[in-house]
Amino acid sequence: MILANIWLLNGKIFLDSTQDIGPSPRYSHSMCYDSDKEKVLLFGGRALGIVADPIFFIC
DSSP, X not given: OOOOOOEEEOSSSEEEOOOSSOOOSOXXXXXXXXXXXXXXXXXXXXXXXXXXXXXXXXX
């Protein structure tokens, strides 16, 4: 099962940050934090066996 849930760590606890509009459920992706833009970036991955959207901004 592949889910589209988004969880962010605030330094102490994880918070559910799942949004109505967001990336498709995926696996084999990478994420990083852009401190200049204060955004989380999601890169690539696979969704149902196909290559997913290349870059997605979260929060």
